Amino acid sequence: MSEHPEVTASKINRTKAIEIIPVKFKQQEEKLLNKVEKSKKNPTAKLIDLYEFMGGLSVSFNHLTPCKKGCSYCCEIRVDVSELELSLIKLKAKKAYNNAKKDLLIGEPCPFLHNGSCSIYEVRPFVCRRHQVFTPTNSLCINNEELGQELLSFSEVDASYLHILNESNCGKSKDIREYFHTGTFKNKKTLCVIHE
Ligand code: SF4
Numbered sequence: 001m002s003e004h005p006e007v008t009a010s011k012i013n014r015t016k017a018i019e020i021i022p023v024k025f026k027q028q029e030e031k032l033l034n035k036v037e038k039s040k041k042n043p044t045a046k047l048i049d050l051y052e053f054m055g056g057l058s059v060s061f062n063h064l065t066p067c068k069k070g071c072s073y074c075c076e077i078r079v080d081v082s083e084l085e086l087s088l089i090k091l092k093a094k095k096a097y098n099n100a101k102k103d104l105l106i107g108e109p110c111p112f113l114h115n116g117s118c119s120i121y122e123v124r125p126f127v128c129r130r131h132q133v134f135t136p137t138n139s140l141c142i143n144n145e146e147l148g149q150e151l152l153s154f155s156e157v158d159a160s161y162l163h164i165l166n167e168s169n170c171g172k173s174k175d176i177r178e179y180f181h182t183g184t185f186k187n188k189k190t191l192c193v194i195h196e
Pocket residue numbers: 072074075076079110111112113114117118119120121124125128
């Protein structure tokens with residue numbers, strides 16, 4: 001079976017994306033895990049730093065992805081989130097956390113999706129930041145075919161994330177909707193103790 005033209009184009013765009021990342025970011029990424037391991041900051045602060053780094057890293061190739069505000073098809077698939085990340089959401093986006101929709105299942109929109117936009121964008125989880133496709137349009141996402149595509153990943157970013165979760169003792173993950181199933185929600189006022 002021949003490859004879908006959008007997938008072929010996404011491979012070309014993905015290669016371009018890697019090529020145009022500024023050297024300074026590539027060098028920082030190569031040493032990222034080492035920096036995170038040596039840092040004296042607490043896991044929450046390290047996670048915030050990691051999010052910022054990922055934001056900076058993606059600036060150079062944002063024009064090569066159709067992932068834009070208003071497109072939320074990937075908010076309906078599984079969204080694995082750790083307790084550390086959810087605690088950060090609770091801390092920084094309390095109103096959105098309290099208003100999260102309850103008792104949703106995978107396939108239904110994320111509890112934080114409101115009117116097609118992420119209501120916790122500044123503290124959205126790692127997996128949401130990492131999920132960027134490189135097809136020219138979002139047509140494969142609309143048809144729920146995006147999972148066959150290779151996403152861009154950075155080994156040191158991924159390793160740093162796992163290190164932070166391990167260090168936090170709040171690294172257990174589950175689909176984001178499960179945290180807001182009525183039974184879970186009633187019984188669990190505090191996910192884990194985090195420090196800013
Ligand atoms: S946290 Fe935001 S970006 Fe991530 S799945 Fe939910 S609504 Fe989408």
